Amino acid sequence: MTATATTRTLTAQVPVALAEEVDALAEQIERPKQWIIKKALIAYLAREKEKRRLIQEGLDDVDAGRVVSMEQADAWADGLGTQNERPVPRA
Numbered sequence: 001m002t003a004t005a006t007t008r009t010l011t012a013q014v015p016v017a018l019a020e021e022v023d024a025l026a027e028q029i030e031r032p033k034q035w036i037i038k039k040a041l042i043a044y045l046a047r048e049k050e051k052r053r054l055i056q057e058g059l060d061d062v063d064a065g066r067v068v069s070m071e072q073a074d075a076w077a078d079g080l081g082t083q084n085e086r087p088v089p090r091a
Helices: 016-029 033-063 070-079
Strands: none
Touching: 016 033
16 A cells, blocks of 8 residues: 655646646657656756755865865866876875
8 A cells, every 4th residue: 555645736837848747748759747746856856855965065174174175186186187187186
């Protein structure tokens, strides 16, 4: 037996052009508009969650002193695409 997820309707105003793109895609892939919007919202929220996680990871590295100097980063970047490429600097 499969449990049915509780749902809630959200309303959002979007530009007409965006709504028309959703309409066209729904017709093209033969899916309901709500399915497309749900998939897009899931993907967006996952990206934002990962972005926040990576930002926090970077802030934690700074707090812990796991950083490279600007000079190290510049020296590495200057060598890219040359015969003097260096390994990525490590903290």
